[in-house]
Amino acid sequence: MTATATREPSARGHGSSRRRRVSGHRLQERRAGWVFVAPAVVVLVVFLFAPIVMAAWVSLLDWNGQSSPFSGDAEFVGLDNYRNLLVDAGLLRGDFMLSVRNTLYYVLFGVTGVTVLSFALATAVNSWVLKGRGYFRTIFYFPAITSSVAISVLFLFLFQGSGVVNVMLSWVGIDGPSWFNDPRGVLHIVLSRFGMDAPPSWLADNTLGGLSLWQWVSGPSVAMCALIALTIWASSGTFMLFFLVGLQDIPIELEEAAAIDGAGAWRRFRHVTLPLMRRSVVLVITLALISSWQVFDQVFILSQGAPAKTTLTPAYISYVRSFGDGQFGVGAAVAFVLFAIIIVLTIVQRWIGRERRA
Incomplete structure (x- = not known):
C-alpha cells in the first residue's frame, strides 16, 4: 500500500x-x-x-492635399462627399453615373471577350495536334508582359487620324476620325441608320441616377469599343495560362472514355471539359471583373474621357478630382464607392458561379 x-x-x-x-x-x-x-x-x-x-x-474631409489631413486646415464634412457623388444632382454625380454606365459596358463586353478568347487560346495550345505549342504559348502570352503604357501608345498610333485603322476604313468609304469621335453609342448609331434618331418618349423621360434610360441603353461608343479591344488583346495571354493549367489537370482517361462511348469533339467539350473547368472559369471571370472596374492607364493615355465623356471611368474621375482639381476628399469617396461596387459584384458573381450539389 x-x-x-x-x-x-x-x-x-x-x-x-x-x-x-x-x-x-x-x-x-x-x-x-x-x-x-x-x-x-x-x-x-x-x-x-x-x-x-x-x-x-x-473621404470625410474637404482637403486639398497641401497640408496634413489631420491638421485644422482640412475641414470635416462628414458624408457630404458621398452625398454629392450619389444623391445630389450636379456635375459630379452626372460624371460618376456616366462613368458607371461606360464601365458596365466595358465589363460586359471586355470580360466576356477576354474569357472566350483566352479559353480558345488555351484549348488551341493544349491540343496535341498543334505543332510548336511552346512557340504559340510564348507569342500569345507576350502582350501580358508588355507595359500597358506601351500597348496604349501603340493603339493610339493605330487609331489616330492618319493611323492604320482610319486609313483602312477610308478604303471602304468610312471617315475614320469622325467615326471614332462620335459620342453616340453603337446602338444609337445602328438605330440612326434605320432613321430612328429621336428616342421613344418612355426612354427619354424616365431617368436612373440622373441619366435617361436612353443614355443607359446607348451601348459603348466606338472609342470605348477600341479600349475594350485593347484590353481583350492585352489580357487574354494571362488568363490563357489559368485555363491551360485547368485543361492539363483534366485526366486524359475521361476524354478517352467519352470518345470510346461515341461522343464527338463538341460533346466531349460540353459535357466533360466545361464542367471540369468551372473553377477556372469562375476565377478568370472574377479577376477580369475586378481589373475591368479599375481600368485607368488606357483611358489616361488614349482618350482622357473623350469623346464627350464616353470613355470616362470611376478610376479616372478619382484621379482627376484628386490631382487635377485638388479635391482629394471627393477622389477618396469615389475610390471607396468603386471599392464597394467591386466587392458587391464579385460576391454576386461568385454566388452565381458556385458549385451546386446534386
Missing part, C-alpha cells in the same frame, strides 16, 4: 512536468513564428492597412 501510494504522486508529477515542457515548447514556437512573420505584418500595416484607413478619413 505504501509503495503504491508513493509511486502515484510521482507519476502525476512527472505527467504535469511533461505537459509544462510541451506547453513551453509551443509557446516558443509561437514566438518564433511571430518573429518571422513580423516584417511582413509591419509592411502590410504600414503600406496597406494604414493608407486604407487614412483614405477613409480623407
